Amino acid sequence: MATGRSYQPVGLPKRADGFQSKVATSRDWKWGRGAEKPLTASTDQPTPSAFVKEKSLTTKQMLAPTREVKLPQITQLRDMNEASHHKPTPSAFVKEKSLTTKQMLAPTREVKLPQITQLRDMNEASHHKFSAVDLQKSLFQPFPSELVFQNFVPPEVYEKAVVLRNNDKVPRLVMVTMESSPYFKLVSHNRVWQKVLPGRTATFRIRFISEKNKDYSHQLTCTTGREKFIVPIRAVGPRAVLDFPAHLDFSICPVKYSTQKTLLIRNVGNREARYCISTQSPFSVDPSIGNLGIGEATQVTVEFHPLETGDHSGCLVVHYDTGEDIQTRLYGSAVDANIGLEKGSLTIEKTSLTLANRGSVVLHNQSEITAHFQWKAAATREQEDQLCRRLQKRENEVDCFLKECREVPTLQEHVPLLSCGFQQQRAKVQGDPMLFSNDIFTIDPVLPPPQKVHPTTELTVLLPGAAEEAKKKLSLQPSEEIHLVSVGEGPVVYMHPSKIDFGNIQVLQDVSQTLHLSNQTATPASFWAEMAGKCSHCRIEPSEGVIPPNAELSVTVIANLDDTEIFYDEVKVFIKNSRSYVIPIQAVGIGTAIVTDKPIVPELSLGLRFR
Structure with a gap:
C-alpha cells in the first residue's frame, strides 16, 4: 500500500543527504545481505499531528527515542x-x-x-x-x-x-x-x-x-x-561567561598619547568567573585579573598607547580558570597631532666663558588634547636601548674587573669599597629615565617631568648655553627634535703696540718699553708671557697676571744688549681660554762692550818701564 513514504528498516541510519545507509554487523559478513539493496531518497513529510507532537517534546524526550543519525554535509x-x-x-x-x-x-x-x-x-x-x-x-x-x-x-x-x-x-x-x-x-x-x-x-x-x-x-x-x-x-558543567565585545576600535588617536576606553563587563554565565586578561603592546588592560560573581558587573579599562604612527591591531585574550579562552580584536590608528616646535634649530649668540647666554624656543599645541612631554637626549626608543646596552656592557666590564681584584691578595681589602660604589652607580643608571642632561645646555624652567602644554596654547622654553663651543641634539618626546648650537667665547684682549722697536740703545744698559693689554670683555682674563728666544736679551715684568674685566694692564719689556749689533726677538703672550699673541722686538746695540776695572781718566800712569 502506497503511503508516500520510502521503506526505512528499523535501526537503519539515515544520511543528511536523504539517502539510507546500512551498518554491517559482525554476523553479516557476506556482501549480499542487505548491503547491495538500492537506496531511495527520503521524501517523508510529517502529518500535522506528528509535527505538533514533535515540537512539544523536551530535549530529553527528543533524544530518547532517536535511533537514526544524519551525517552532515x-x-x-x-x-x-x-x-x-x-x-x-x-x-x-x-x-x-x-x-x-x-x-x-x-x-x-x-x-x-x-x-x-x-x-x-x-x-x-x-x-x-x-x-x-x-x-x-x-x-x-x-x-x-x-x-x-x-x-x-x-x-x-x-x-x-x-x-x-x-x-x-x-x-x-x-x-x-x-x-x-x-x-x-x-x-x-x-x-x-x-x-x-x-x-x-x-x-x-x-x-x-x-x-x-x-x-x-x-x-x-x-x-x-x-x-x-x-x-x-x-x-x-557550569561556565562563567563575560560579555566582552567582539571588536574594540580606538579609531584615530595621537601618537605617543594614551587613549582609554572603559568597558562594563557582566558575568552572564552560571558560575563565578575567575579570569585573567592579556594583550600586547601598544594595547594594555587594567585590571588584568579578577573574580566576578554570577550576574555581577565590573569595569575594565583598555588603553591604546602607540609609539609609532600607522595602523595597529592586536588581541585582548580572556583566560578563564576552566581552560577556555576568548578574544576581542583591538584596532587603532596613530597619527601625529598638531603639536611641535616653532623651529627645528636654535643658535645661541656667542657667550663669554664662565657666563651664560639664553635662547628661547616656542612649543605650540594646536590639538584638542593636553600634551605631556619630556626633554630627552635620545630621539627614539631604539637609541635609548642602544645607550642602555652600552651601559650594560660597561657594567659587565666592571664586574670582570672586581672578580680579578678578588683574586689578588693585596687588593682584596679594597674590593668591598669598590663594589659598594659600583652598586650605587648601577642603581642610579637603572633608575635613570634618560632625560636630557648636559654640562653646557640647561632647560629653564626646570619642571618635574612630564611637563604639559594645554590645548591651543604655546609654551616658551629658555635654553641657557654655557660659554663653550658645542653642538647638541635635544629630543622632545613625543615626536620633535631641535638642534642646539652654542659658541663659547673667551676673553677678548687687545695689545698695543703691535711691535716694539727699541732703536739704538747703549749696550750693557737696561732700556724698557711698555706693552698695554686691554680686556674688552666682562670676564677677567688670565695671561702669562715669555720670550721666544732661548738666550734672550729681553725680559718681561710682570710675566703673568690677571686683567680685570673691561680694564687695561701694562707690562714692561726690558732689553739689555751685550754687543753692538742688531737684535731680533719676540714676546709671546698667552690668554687663558682665548687666543695667543706674538709681539716682534727689534733693537740695535751701540757703544763699546769693553769694560775696565779702573777708570782710565783723568790720567793713565805707566811708570818707569824703559831703560
Missing part, C-alpha cells in the same frame, strides 16, 4: 591540533555555551581529524594491504569529532550517537571500546568488530549520567586494521 576537514588553539570571540562563546547538545551538533559543517595514537601492521590485521587514505589520516572519520554534553541536569540520563564513516575504497573493519566509567557507557557494539562498506557508516551510542553539575571527560578508542584513534568525550 562536510565542507571542511581540519586538524584537531590546529583547531584546539582557536580562540572564539566573546559573542560566539556566549552563543556556544547557551546551546544544548543537540543544538551544538545541528549546525556542524566541519569535522576534525582524529588523534591517531597507534599505527598497526595492515598485513596482520587486514586482507587489503593498501589504502587510498593518506597515512596521516584515519581510515574512518568520526562525527562528531568530539562528543560534548552540556547544559545537563543531574541525575538525568542523556544519550548521543557517534558515527564512523569509512573513507577508504574497500570494506574495512572497525572496533570501538571504552574504559569503564560510572558516568559514560557505550551501549551498543562494545568490543565488537564491524565490517563497513566504502563510504558507509557505523553508529555507536554513548550514554551519560551525572551526579553533580561539573565537568566530566572520557574517550572512545576506535581500532581499525591500520591504526588506533580516539574520540574525546566531554561533559561541560
Whole structure:
C-alpha cells in the first residue's frame, strides 16, 4: 500500500543527504545481505499531528527515542591540533555555551581529524594491504569529532550517537571500546568488530549520567586494521561567561598619547568567573585579573598607547580558570597631532666663558588634547636601548674587573669599597629615565617631568648655553627634535703696540718699553708671557697676571744688549681660554762692550818701564 513514504528498516541510519545507509554487523559478513539493496531518497513529510507532537517534546524526550543519525554535509576537514588553539570571540562563546547538545551538533559543517595514537601492521590485521587514505589520516572519520554534553541536569540520563564513516575504497573493519566509567557507557557494539562498506557508516551510542553539575571527560578508542584513534568525550558543567565585545576600535588617536576606553563587563554565565586578561603592546588592560560573581558587573579599562604612527591591531585574550579562552580584536590608528616646535634649530649668540647666554624656543599645541612631554637626549626608543646596552656592557666590564681584584691578595681589602660604589652607580643608571642632561645646555624652567602644554596654547622654553663651543641634539618626546648650537667665547684682549722697536740703545744698559693689554670683555682674563728666544736679551715684568674685566694692564719689556749689533726677538703672550699673541722686538746695540776695572781718566800712569 502506497503511503508516500520510502521503506526505512528499523535501526537503519539515515544520511543528511536523504539517502539510507546500512551498518554491517559482525554476523553479516557476506556482501549480499542487505548491503547491495538500492537506496531511495527520503521524501517523508510529517502529518500535522506528528509535527505538533514533535515540537512539544523536551530535549530529553527528543533524544530518547532517536535511533537514526544524519551525517552532515562536510565542507571542511581540519586538524584537531590546529583547531584546539582557536580562540572564539566573546559573542560566539556566549552563543556556544547557551546551546544544548543537540543544538551544538545541528549546525556542524566541519569535522576534525582524529588523534591517531597507534599505527598497526595492515598485513596482520587486514586482507587489503593498501589504502587510498593518506597515512596521516584515519581510515574512518568520526562525527562528531568530539562528543560534548552540556547544559545537563543531574541525575538525568542523556544519550548521543557517534558515527564512523569509512573513507577508504574497500570494506574495512572497525572496533570501538571504552574504559569503564560510572558516568559514560557505550551501549551498543562494545568490543565488537564491524565490517563497513566504502563510504558507509557505523553508529555507536554513548550514554551519560551525572551526579553533580561539573565537568566530566572520557574517550572512545576506535581500532581499525591500520591504526588506533580516539574520540574525546566531554561533559561541560557550569561556565562563567563575560560579555566582552567582539571588536574594540580606538579609531584615530595621537601618537605617543594614551587613549582609554572603559568597558562594563557582566558575568552572564552560571558560575563565578575567575579570569585573567592579556594583550600586547601598544594595547594594555587594567585590571588584568579578577573574580566576578554570577550576574555581577565590573569595569575594565583598555588603553591604546602607540609609539609609532600607522595602523595597529592586536588581541585582548580572556583566560578563564576552566581552560577556555576568548578574544576581542583591538584596532587603532596613530597619527601625529598638531603639536611641535616653532623651529627645528636654535643658535645661541656667542657667550663669554664662565657666563651664560639664553635662547628661547616656542612649543605650540594646536590639538584638542593636553600634551605631556619630556626633554630627552635620545630621539627614539631604539637609541635609548642602544645607550642602555652600552651601559650594560660597561657594567659587565666592571664586574670582570672586581672578580680579578678578588683574586689578588693585596687588593682584596679594597674590593668591598669598590663594589659598594659600583652598586650605587648601577642603581642610579637603572633608575635613570634618560632625560636630557648636559654640562653646557640647561632647560629653564626646570619642571618635574612630564611637563604639559594645554590645548591651543604655546609654551616658551629658555635654553641657557654655557660659554663653550658645542653642538647638541635635544629630543622632545613625543615626536620633535631641535638642534642646539652654542659658541663659547673667551676673553677678548687687545695689545698695543703691535711691535716694539727699541732703536739704538747703549749696550750693557737696561732700556724698557711698555706693552698695554686691554680686556674688552666682562670676564677677567688670565695671561702669562715669555720670550721666544732661548738666550734672550729681553725680559718681561710682570710675566703673568690677571686683567680685570673691561680694564687695561701694562707690562714692561726690558732689553739689555751685550754687543753692538742688531737684535731680533719676540714676546709671546698667552690668554687663558682665548687666543695667543706674538709681539716682534727689534733693537740695535751701540757703544763699546769693553769694560775696565779702573777708570782710565783723568790720567793713565805707566811708570818707569824703559831703560
